Amino acid sequence: MPILYELYYWPDIPGRGEFVRLVLEEAGAPYVDVARRPRGEGGGIDAVVAFYAGRHEGHPVFAPPVLKHGDLVLAQTAAICDFLGRRHGLAPDDEADAAHALELQLTLADLVTEAHDTHHPLGAALYYEDQKPEAKRRAALFTSERLPRFLGYFERVLQHNGGDWLVGRAISHADLSLFQTLEGLAYAFPRAFARASADTPGLLAHRERVRTRPRLAAYLASERRPAFNEEGIFRRYPELDAG
Amino acid sequence: MPILYELYYWPDIPGRGEFVRLVLEEAGAPYVDVARRPRGEGGGIDAVVAFYAGRHEGHPVFAPPVLKHGDLVLAQTAAICDFLGRRHGLAPDDEADAAHALELQLTLADLVTEAHDTHHPLGAALYYEDQKPEAKRRAALFTSERLPRFLGYFERVLQHNGGDWLVGRAISHADLSLFQTLEGLAYAFPRAFARASADTPGLLAHRERVRTRPRLAAYLASERRPAFNEEGIFRRYPELDAG
Numbered sequence: 001m002p003i004l005y006e007l008y009y010w011p012d013i014p015g016r017g018e019f020v021r022l023v024l025e026e027a028g029a030p031y032v033d034v035a036r037r038p039r040g041e042g043g044g045i046d047a048v049v050a051f052y053a054g055r056h057e058g059h060p061v062f063a064p065p066v067l068k069h070g071d072l073v074l075a076q077t078a079a080i081c082d083f084l085g086r087r088h089g090l091a092p093d094d095e096a097d098a099a100h101a102l103e104l105q106l107t108l109a110d111l112v113t114e115a116h117d118t119h120h121p122l123g124a125a126l127y128y129e130d131q132k133p134e135a136k137r138r139a140a141l142f143t144s145e146r147l148p149r150f151l152g153y154f155e156r157v158l159q160h161n162g163g164d165w166l167v168g169r170a171i172s173h174a175d176l177s178l179f180q181t182l183e184g185l186a187y188a189f190p191r192a193f194a195r196a197s198a199d200t201p202g203l204l205a206h207r208e209r210v211r212t213r214p215r216l217a218a219y220l221a222s223e224r225r226p227a228f229n230e231e232g233i234f235r236r237y238p239e240l241d242a243g
Numbered sequence: 244m245p246i247l248y249e250l251y252y253w254p255d256i257p258g259r260g261e262f263v264r265l266v267l268e269e270a271g272a273p274y275v276d277v278a279r280r281p282r283g284e285g286g287g288i289d290a291v292v293a294f295y296a297g298r299h300e301g302h303p304v305f306a307p308p309v310l311k312h313g314d315l316v317l318a319q320t321a322a323i324c325d326f327l328g329r330r331h332g333l334a335p336d337d338e339a340d341a342a343h344a345l346e347l348q349l350t351l352a353d354l355v356t357e358a359h360d361t362h363h364p365l366g367a368a369l370y371y372e373d374q375k376p377e378a379k380r381r382a383a384l385f386t387s388e389r390l391p392r393f394l395g396y397f398e399r400v401l402q403h404n405g406g407d408w409l410v411g412r413a414i415s416h417a418d419l420s421l422f423q424t425l426e427g428l429a430y431a432f433p434r435a436f437a438r439a440s441a442d443t444p445g446l447l448a449h450r451e452r453v454r455t456r457p458r459l460a461a462y463l464a465s466e467r468r469p470a471f472n473e474e475g476i477f478r479r480y481p482e483l484d485a486g
Contacts (some may be wrong), residue, residue: 106319
C-alpha cells in the first residue's frame with residue numbers, strides 16, 4: 001500500500017493550501033487533509049499549529065501548508081507543488097521545462113502575495129480594519145496596474161507555448177495554480193478581473209480547460225473543496241475592487 | 244568550450260540578482276553579468292529591459308533577474324538558484340533534501356520581500372517619499388515581530404541539521420542566499436538586526452562560514468560585487484530601523 005500524503009493546512013479557507021490540494025487531486029494521489037478531519041480524530045487547527053510551532057519530528061517549517069509523506073516534512077507551496085508535480089506526472093520531463101514550471105509557479109506566488117497585500121499592506125499582524133485607508137491605496141494600484149500586467153504576462157506565456165498549457169505539452173502544476181489564482185482573483189475583484197481579463201481570452205479559455213478536467217471537476221463539486229471567504233488570501237471587499 | 248551563462252539584472256544594485264551571482268561565483272561557473280558591461284558592448288539597463296519587454300527569443304519573463312544559457316531563458320531568483328544548484332553541486336543529491344533547499348530558498352525570498360515592503364508597503368509604483376508614514380508602521384512590525392521570527396526559524400533549521408549548513412552535509416544555494424539575506428538585513432537595519440541576531444549565534448557563525456569560502460571571499464573583495472545602496476531591496480533608512 002502506498003504511503004498516504006498528509007496535508008496540514010488551515011481547515012476553513014482555500015488559502016495557499018488549495019494549490020497543493022489541486023495537484024494532489026489532479027494526480028489522483030491518496031491524501032488526508034488532516035485539519036479538515038474532526039478534532040477527535042486529530043484534525044482541527046491544532047494539528048496545523050503543531051507543525052510551525054516545531055512540535056513534530058523532522059525538518060522545521062516556517063508556515064503552512066505542510067506536506068508530510070513518511071519521513072518527509074515539506075513546506076512552501078511552490079516547493080510542494082514542484083515536488084508533487086515531478087513525482088506524479090504533473091511537471092515536464094525536460095529539465096528546462098521543469099524549471100520553467102517552477103518559475104511560473106513562483107510568479108503566480110508573487111501575484112497571490114500582492115493580491116493578499118491589498119487587504120494587508122502593513123502586514124498580517126494588524127487587522128484589515130486597522131489598515132483600511134492603506135488597503136484602498138494599495139488595492140487601487142493593484143487593480144489598475146499590477147493585475148493587468150500579470151494577466152497579460154500569463155496570456156503571453158500561454159500563446160508562446162501554443163495556447164493550451166503554460167509549459168510543455170501537457171498540464172502541469174503551474175496550470176493548476178494558474179486556475180486557482182484566476183478563481184481567486186475573479187472572486188475577490190469581480191469588476192477589476194472582468195475588465196482586465198477581457199484582454200486575455202486565452203487565459204479565460206485555459207481556466208475552463210482546467211475546470212473541466214474529470215478529476216478536477218469531481219473535486220470542485222465535492223465537499224472537499226473549501227469555499228472562498230473573507231478570512232483567506234482572496235477576499236471580496238467591494239471597496240477594494242475598482243470598477 | 245562550455246556555454247557561458249548570461250545574467251541579466253539591474254547593474255547598480257545587488258537586489259535579487261545578487262542571489263544568482265553568489266551561486267555562479269561559488270560554483271566557479273563561467274558567466275557574464277551582461278548589464279554591468281559597457282553600453283557600447285551591449286550592457287547597461289537596456290539589456291535587462293529587453294527581456295521583460297519580450298524583445299527576445301524564447302520563454303517570456305515577468306521580471307529580472309534572468310539567466311540565459313544557450314536556448315534557456317529562465318527567471319525567478321529561487322528557480323534560477325535551484326536550477327544552478329542542481330547542475331553545479333550546490334544542491335543536495337537526495338530528492339527530499341533538494342526539495343528542502345528549495346523550500347528554504349523560498350522562505351528566504353519571503354523574508355526578502357517583507358524587508359523590501361518595509362519601504363514600499365503600498366507598492367513599488369509609488370516612491371518611498373510618498374509612503375513614508377505607512378513605511379514606518381510596516382517597518383515597526385517587521386523589526387519587532389517578523390525579523391526575530393524569521394531569524395529564529397533559520398537558527399532552528401541550522402541546529403536541526405547539525406549547525407554547519409542548512410540542509411544536507413555541504414553548502415547549498417540556500418546557504419548562499421541566507422548569507423546574502425543576513426548581509427542585507429545587517430546593512431538596512433543595523434540596530435534591529437544586532438538585537439534580533441543576539442539570540443541566533445549559529446546564524447552569525449554561519450554568515451562567517453560562508454563569507455570565508457575561498458571563491459566567495461575573492462568575489463566579495465572584487466569589483467564584481469555591487470555595494471548595497473538606497474535603490475535596492477535593502478535600504479538603510481534610519482527612521483525604519485527601530486532601536
